[in-house]
Amino acid sequence: MRLTWKSTLVLAAVIGLIAFFGALVAQKAWAQAKGxxxxxxxxxxxxxxxxxxxxxxxxxxxxxxxxxxxxxxxxxxxxxxxxxxxxxxxxxxxxxxxxxxxxxxxxxxxxxxxxxx
Ligand code: HEC
Ligand code: HEC
Ligand code: HEC
Missing domain, CATH: 3.90.10.10 (Cytochrome C3)
Incomplete structure (x- = not known):
């Protein structure tokens, strides 16, 4: 796949979303661990x-x-x-x-x- 500006932006957005939800899940697990x-x-x-x-x-x-x-x-x-x-x-x-x-x-x-x- 050739990276165009558009596909780079989409890729960045996808990575951003994964990081965001990952952090959300981690935070929830942490809150559960400390009550x-x-x-x-x-x-x-x-x-x-x-x-x-x-x-x-x-x-x-x-x-x-x-x-x-x-x-x-x-x-x-x-x-x-x-x-x-x-x-x-x-x-x-x-x-x-x-x-x-x-x-x-x-x-x-x-x-x-x-x-x-
Ligand atoms: C499973 C055991 C356990 C139970 C049940 C328990 N505690 Fe504790 N609590 C402790 C221990 C261990 C400490 C730290 C003990 C110490 O310094 O003597 C502590 C410390 C505290 C402190 C001081 C916290 C601080 O450092 O500022 C308070 C206030 C407190 N307990 C209130 C309560 C209340 C209210 C309840 C009931 C709703 C309760 N505890 C039930 C074990 C327990
Ligand atoms: C030292 C005793 C103690 C320990 C250890 C403890 N809890 Fe609790 N927890 C309480 C008390 C007291 C209440 C209030 C319930 C009641 O009045 O019957 C409570 C209530 C809760 C509630 C209801 C909270 C609300 O907003 O009404 C949740 C959820 C909870 N505990 C989760 C946890 C989790 C997860 C852990 C382990 C990380 C944990 N607890 C460890 C004493 C404890
Ligand atoms: C480990 C924490 C802890 C300590 C230490 C403690 N209390 Fe309490 N006390 C409580 C809790 C929790 C309640 C319930 C409060 C509620 O349900 O609103 C309570 C309730 C009370 C009440 C309401 C009526 C009853 O009899 O239940 C009185 C009076 C009282 N305490 C007096 C004392 C006195 C006096 C001492 C010291 C000799 C003391 N308490 C030490 C946690 C504590």
Whole structure:
């Protein structure tokens, strides 16, 4: 095939498109690997609690550490969490027990999760 201006342009456009969609797919895979964006639980008057997938991914890299044994994975669905359950090793307390991660029971740790604005 002889490269004319026209075919060169078409070729460049095709390469551009492939690169663009390739990057899009790679980005999606990356977002999946680090989990969804931060979200918060309102904290019921004790200060909202931000949950960061990104920060947890660094410490607890397997999605299956939490999903779906401890938490469901449905978009926009927040489990009703209670300190009483966490204090007995459920929900966040599965790990935040003073061994795997800082304890939910220690008064010094309340503000690590609860942020009053
Ligand atoms: C340390 C625990 C933990 C780990 C590890 C974790 N998640 Fe989650 N994830 C949560 C919690 C908590 C929720 C909120 C669900 C709830 O309230 O029941 C959630 C919710 C989600 C949701 C729904 C998000 C939304 O916008 O509503 C998706 C999708 C998700 N997780 C994907 C992942 C993927 C993918 C991984 C692995 C890269 C992962 N999670 C690892 C704790 C975790
Ligand atoms: C690992 C993070 C974490 C730590 C540490 C933590 N909490 Fe919570 N707390 C939560 C989450 C998540 C909720 C649920 C919020 C919601 O559903 O809106 C909650 C809810 C609450 C509530 C609402 C009512 C209830 O009983 O569930 C109170 C009160 C509370 N926390 C007090 C405390 C106190 C006091 C401490 C320190 C001794 C503490 N929390 C430590 C994450 C934490
Ligand atoms: C699978 C285990 C696991 C579960 C479940 C878990 N965490 Fe964690 N979390 C960790 C570990 C490990 C760390 C880092 C521990 C440390 O520094 O003590 C951490 C750190 C954090 C931090 C500090 C992050 C930072 O660096 O700023 C917050 C806030 C937090 N978790 C909130 C939560 C809340 C809220 C929940 C429940 C919705 C939860 N975690 C459930 C393992 C877990």
């Amino acid at each position: 969804p964006a931060d979200f918060d639980f309102d904290g019921k008057g004790s200060g909202k609690v931000v949950f960061s997938h990104e920060k947890h991914a660094a410490k607890s890299p397997k999605c299956t550490d939490c999903h779906t044994k401890v938490f469901k994975m449905a978009k926009g669905q927040r489990t009703a969490l209670k300190m009483a359950d966490m204090n007995t090793g459920q929900a966040c307390g599965t790990c935040h027990d003073g061994k795997t991660a800082f304890s939910v029971k220690d008064q010094a740790n309340c503000t690590k999760c609860h942020k009053k604005s």
